[in-house]
Amino acid sequence: xxxxxxxxxxxxxxxxxxxxxxxxxxxxxxxxxxxxxxxxxxxxxxxxxxxxxxxxxxxxxxxxxxxxxxxxxxxxxxxxxxxxxxxxxxxxxxxxxxxxxxxxxxxxxxxxxxxxxxxxxxxxxxxxxxxxxxxxxxxxxxxxxxxxxxxxxxxxxxxxxxxxxxxxxxxxxxxxxxxxxxxxxxxxxxxxxxxxxxxxxxxxxxxxxxxxxxxxxxxxxxxxxxxxxxxxxxxxxxxxxxxxxxxxxxxxxxxxxxxxxxxxxxxxxxxxxxxxxxxxxxxxxxxxxxxxx
Ligand code: GUN
Numbered sequence: 001x002x003x004x005x006x007x008x009x010x011x012x013x014x015x016x017x018x019x020x021x022x023x024x025x026x027x028x029x030x031x032x033x034x035x036x037x038x039x040x041x042x043x044x045x046x047x048x049x050x051x052x053x054x055x056x057x058x059x060x061x062x063x064x065x066x067x068x069x070x071x072x073x074x075x076x077x078x079x080x081x082x083x084x085x086x087x088x089x090x091x092x093x094x095x096x097x098x099x100x101x102x103x104x105x106x107x108x109x110x111x112x113x114x115x116x117x118x119x120x121x122x123x124x125x126x127x128x129x130x131x132x133x134x135x136x137x138x139x140x141x142x143x144x145x146x147x148x149x150x151x152x153x154x155x156x157x158x159x160x161x162x163x164x165x166x167x168x169x170x171x172x173x174x175x176x177x178x179x180x181x182x183x184x185x186x187x188x189x190x191x192x193x194x195x196x197x198x199x200x201x202x203x204x205x206x207x208x209x210x211x212x213x214x215x216x217x218x219x220x221x222x223x224x225x226x227x228x229x230x231x232x233x234x235x236x237x238x239x240x241x242x243x244x245x246x247x248x249x250x251x252x253x254x255x256x257x258x259x260x261x262x263x264x265x266x267x268x269x270x271x272x273x274x275x276x277x278x279x280x281x282x283x284x285x286x287x288x289x290x291x292x293x
Pocket of ligand 1: 142
């Protein structure tokens with residue numbers, strides 16, 4: 001049993017935002033324009049609208065220019081791609097994201113491939129994914145980037161450790177496994193998915209366990225090694241009798257698992273706050289042409 005160290009994503013995210021804010025203030029002092037991040041959204045999905053609002057608010061907090069392009073669900077794929085051409089060609093737009101999911105009649109993979117890789121601050125374009133695989137400079141997807149940043153800023157030792165990633169999604173699990181195995185992180189990585197055999201035993205071998213499986217309280221205490229680092233990517237609203245009508249929890253059964261960990265991220269307040277901050281970091285990199293000449 002341990003008294004785990006809490007990885008406070010809120011505090012670390014705030015520190016990084018202050019760093020970005022002061023860099024933007026210096027840019028403005030030297031007569032330059034601020035970085036400009038655009039979010040593109042189609043339709044009226046409540047969760048997507050609230051994510052985009054949060055991105056807009058936090059962009060403004062660090063001094064960026066922030067715009068939201070909102071389109072009705074009825075927009076055709078062709079019209080939508082033409083809008084992206086406009087953004088790709090606008091020299092006053094440093095980076096943009098297309099909020100997912102898109103309506104079914106719009107091909108998501110086609111849309112992602114249409115974003116100029118230089119402006120792809122989500123890091124979803126095949127060019128950026130490929131560059132990441134080859135350890136070339138690239139925009140990293142926001143959630144994995146946020147997790148790597150948490151691990152680095154907490155000074156957690158990763159070299160030679162066994163890292164188990166639960167979930168192989170394109171935007172979290174798969175890039176997470178790549179990043180943890182790269183030079184600098186130097187973990188031995190196991191990427192688990194729905195067909196993994198002996199999942200409990202595999203997890204129990206993890207020095208670092210990253211849960212991105214999308215199932216509330218999937219990770220239980222019998223799956224966690226004594227002294228492990230546990231990173232919880234899940235965000236679930238569970239209905240209850242409280243005034244709000246729900247509580248927010250993760251992929252990890254926190255109360256049971258935490259006493260066995262050396263470090264653990266809470267939900268909310270762990271990985272979540274880091275995601276938008278990573279997007280802001282990518283936008284500043286786009287502005288400074290740090291990834292591409
Ligand atoms: N939908 C869920 N997560 C994300 C994300 O990281 N970026 C975008 N663009 N859409 C999302």
